Amino acid sequence: MFNPMVLDSHKWVDTSGPYMDIVVSTRSRYARNIVGLPFAPYAKPDELAKIVETVDKSIASQDVLGASDRIIIAKVPRLERRYLKESRIISAELEKGGEHRIVYLSHECNRSVMVNEEDHIRMQCIMAGLQLRNTLTAIDEIDGRMDVSVEYAFSEKFGYLATCPTNTGTGLRVSVMMHLPGLALSQKIDKILSLVQPYGLTIRGFYGEHSEYIGDFYQISNEVTLGKSEEEIVEILDKVVTQILTREQQAREQLFAKKSNAIDDAIWRSYAVLSNARMIDSSEAMKLLSRIRLGIDRGYFSSFTHSELNKLIIEIQPAHLDLREGGNVGSEARDIARAGLLRKRFHGIISDN
Amino acid sequence: MFNPMVLDSHKWVDTSGPYMDIVVSTRSRYARNIVGLPFAPYAKPDELAKIVETVDKSIASQDVLGASDRIIIAKVPRLERRYLKESRIISAELEKGGEHRIVYLSHECNRSVMVNEEDHIRMQCIMAGLQLRNTLTAIDEIDGRMDVSVEYAFSEKFGYLATCPTNTGTGLRVSVMMHLPGLALSQKIDKILSLVQPYGLTIRGFYGEHSEYIGDFYQISNEVTLGKSEEEIVEILDKVVTQILTREQQAREQLFAKKSNAIDDAIWRSYAVLSNARMIDSSEAMKLLSRIRLGIDRGYFSSFTHSELNKLIIEIQPAHLDLREGGNVGSEARDIARAGLLRKRFHGIISDN
Numbered sequence: 001m002f003n004p005m006v007l008d009s010h011k012w013v014d015t016s017g018p019y020m021d022i023v024v025s026t027r028s029r030y031a032r033n034i035v036g037l038p039f040a041p042y043a044k045p046d047e048l049a050k051i052v053e054t055v056d057k058s059i060a061s062q063d064v065l066g067a068s069d070r071i072i073i074a075k076v077p078r079l080e081r082r083y084l085k086e087s088r089i090i091s092a093e094l095e096k097g098g099e100h101r102i103v104y105l106s107h108e109c110n111r112s113v114m115v116n117e118e119d120h121i122r123m124q125c126i127m128a129g130l131q132l133r134n135t136l137t138a139i140d141e142i143d144g145r146m147d148v149s150v151e152y153a154f155s156e157k158f159g160y161l162a163t164c165p166t167n168t169g170t171g172l173r174v175s176v177m178m179h180l181p182g183l184a185l186s187q188k189i190d191k192i193l194s195l196v197q198p199y200g201l202t203i204r205g206f207y208g209e210h211s212e213y214i215g216d217f218y219q220i221s222n223e224v225t226l227g228k229s230e231e232e233i234v235e236i237l238d239k240v241v242t243q244i245l246t247r248e249q250q251a252r253e254q255l256f257a258k259k260s261n262a263i264d265d266a267i268w269r270s271y272a273v274l275s276n277a278r279m280i281d282s283s284e285a286m287k288l289l290s291r292i293r294l295g296i297d298r299g300y301f302s303s304f305t306h307s308e309l310n311k312l313i314i315e316i317q318p319a320h321l322d323l324r325e326g327g328n329v330g331s332e333a334r335d336i337a338r339a340g341l342l343r344k345r346f347h348g349i350i351s352d353n
Numbered sequence: 354m355f356n357p358m359v360l361d362s363h364k365w366v367d368t369s370g371p372y373m374d375i376v377v378s379t380r381s382r383y384a385r386n387i388v389g390l391p392f393a394p395y396a397k398p399d400e401l402a403k404i405v406e407t408v409d410k411s412i413a414s415q416d417v418l419g420a421s422d423r424i425i426i427a428k429v430p431r432l433e434r435r436y437l438k439e440s441r442i443i444s445a446e447l448e449k450g451g452e453h454r455i456v457y458l459s460h461e462c463n464r465s466v467m468v469n470e471e472d473h474i475r476m477q478c479i480m481a482g483l484q485l486r487n488t489l490t491a492i493d494e495i496d497g498r499m500d501v502s503v504e505y506a507f508s509e510k511f512g513y514l515a516t517c518p519t520n521t522g523t524g525l526r527v528s529v530m531m532h533l534p535g536l537a538l539s540q541k542i543d544k545i546l547s548l549v550q551p552y553g554l555t556i557r558g559f560y561g562e563h564s565e566y567i568g569d570f571y572q573i574s575n576e577v578t579l580g581k582s583e584e585e586i587v588e589i590l591d592k593v594v595t596q597i598l599t600r601e602q603q604a605r606e607q608l609f610a611k612k613s614n615a616i617d618d619a620i621w622r623s624y625a626v627l628s629n630a631r632m633i634d635s636s637e638a639m640k641l642l643s644r645i646r647l648g649i650d651r652g653y654f655s656s657f658t659h660s661e662l663n664k665l666i667i668e669i670q671p672a673h674l675d676l677r678e679g680g681n682v683g684s685e686a687r688d689i690a691r692a693g694l695l696r697k698r699f700h701g702i703i704s705d706n
Contacts, residue, residue: 261689265631272625278618336614 017129028135029124048100082319169226182251215290275346370482381488382477384524401453435672522579535604568643628699
């Protein structure tokens with residue numbers, strides 16, 4: 001049986017990157033489809049099998065990902081699939097399960113190739129901090145190696161063809177996960193975020209399209225991939241993200257200078273609950289961890305790194321806790337386990353406040 | 354200038370009494386008026402002065418209170434008056450200030466005689482825990498000594514006459530301050546409290562008639578003093594309070610047995626905020642201290658006594674904090690001072706949780 005817990009020790013989240021105080025992660029992905037075969041949602045089982053076979057051959061012959069695992073989604077139980085989704089290793093689409101679906105995952109867990117997701121091939125790279133060009137370079141390398149043996153569905157007029165029109169073109173989606181408590185606390189977040197749309201960018205929460213902005217996490221990504229080059233897309237993201245980053249820095253400075261009592265109160269109350277609660281749900285925990293992240297910037301909790309906090313946000317998600325506890329333990333037991341994990345992690349991290 | 358802070362070291366609240374885990378305090382008072390003079394609200398200044406003179410003479414000649422202080426309300430600044438009200442030493446009526454108003458306060462601060470409150474004379478005794486007969490005995494003694502030299506307004510038909518009809522009769526009001534978090538948390542409080550009214554009893558919050566039931570504190574007292582003897586009034590209170598006390602004990606036992614996770618969570622979160630917050634208002638602080646009180650019963654915070662917690666509830670009130678800070682410091686600074694006081698008090702009280 002596949003045991004996702006073994007992945008724990010070498011996640012992308014353990015690494016570090018630029019602007020970690022504000023940017024959690026950067027993710028780039030390409031959507032690709034193989035010529036002459038129906039898009040995955042419309043393909044028959046034997047066609048899906050053919051797609052898997054084509055990708056298998058390419059990955060084996062071109063050493064596309066380097067050292068990697070091949071995970072057959074149909075053999076991964078529901079809870080473990082959810083775990084992989086929470087770890088941001090597979091998409092919500094692949095979490096659903098289904099036959100003839102595969103994910104190749106590099107041993108560092110930062111690069112992956114999903115087969116028979118919405119498109120035949122989704123190749124992605126996720127890195128800690130703000131690393132637009134590094135993640136693009138990484139998927140360019142995957143894409144280039146696969147291109148040697150796989151013939152992509154490509155139109156001179158539209159570019160790479162994809163199941164969903166928004167992915168047709170470059171097939172590139174770049175997402176930057178930002179942590180913006182400063183702008184949120186100073187009620188500037190809505191204005192800032194409204195400036196993003198005219199650039200063709202969109203905003204989601206920590207866990208994708210339908211998640212709220214829990215814990216002041218905002219995932220900014222390009223909405224369409226058509227009509228712009230890969231480089232142009234990255235440049236727009238870079239420009240907008242850098243602007244938001246500067247505004248967030250200013251907002252935090254202003255808050256620390258002008259509302260230090262209220263900010264310190266919010267930070268220390270969050271620390272208090274994290275180190276003492278006996279039951280806590282994931283949404284509340286994310287909100288409290290968000291304040292601890294801000295606390296690091298304020299000069300507290302110096303024994304914590306941003307990487308550790310980012311990892312903790314993933315570790316407190318439901319499937320992560322269920323797997324620690326040995327199975328689906330139900331909501332109350334999970335809330336107790338979550339509180340126990342957080343209490344252990346936060347206990348004694350400061351000698352005096 | 355009168356300095357109420359010197360009273361701090363010998364308050365009634367430092368003492369202990371029966372059922373301290375559920376009963377904060379018992380207070381008994383008599384309303385008395387002097388024959389041949391108008392009720393205080395209708396009396397002219399020279400008549401009010403005459404009342405003060407009569408009481409002064411009686412207290413001096415009969416050693417009514419033993420060692421005591423004579424405090425002239427008109428000479429007590431507004432903030433200090435509020436401090437005395439918060440300490441439950443003077444009434445809301447006397448807090449308003451005004452000429453020819455006096456309070457005699459025993460050195461233990463548990464017995465007092467107020468002059469020209471709503472009635473000419475209000476004599477009261479407050480004790481920690483459930484002490485119905487002890488408080489009654491104490492005011493009986495005051496009443497008996499004063500009766501030697503003061504002729505009370507008394508009617509064979511109605512008993513002692515008072516400004517307000519509800520105080521006419523025995524002039525006795527007995528109030529028991531109960532802490533009922535068990536009944537409140539198990540949603541049984543409304544039902545229990547509705548049983549009180551048919552006995553001619555009424556319920557108020559911690560600070561009297563217009564305060565809400567903040568922190569699950571419920572002050573139960575007789576509504577009228579006419580038609581029943583002093584002994585009957587005390588017996589009714591005793592019967593009803595004992596019933597509520599038993600129900601509260603049962604409710605706590607059930608909660609501890611069946612909802613221990615949720616209860617522990619509530620208790621430890623309260624401890625967490627009290628020992629870490631940087632700003633806190635009095636209403637929130639009372640609610641959190643209420644949970645700590647419950648925590649003592651649950652077996653935590655063994656270094657805390659109920660007396661200390663009862664005292665803390667008084668010390669976090671606005672005027673108490675203002676006087677510590679040297680004057681009216683305003684709402685934000687007061688919330689910061691309150692958080693600082695609580696943090697200091699709760700810091701390190703437990704080595705491990």
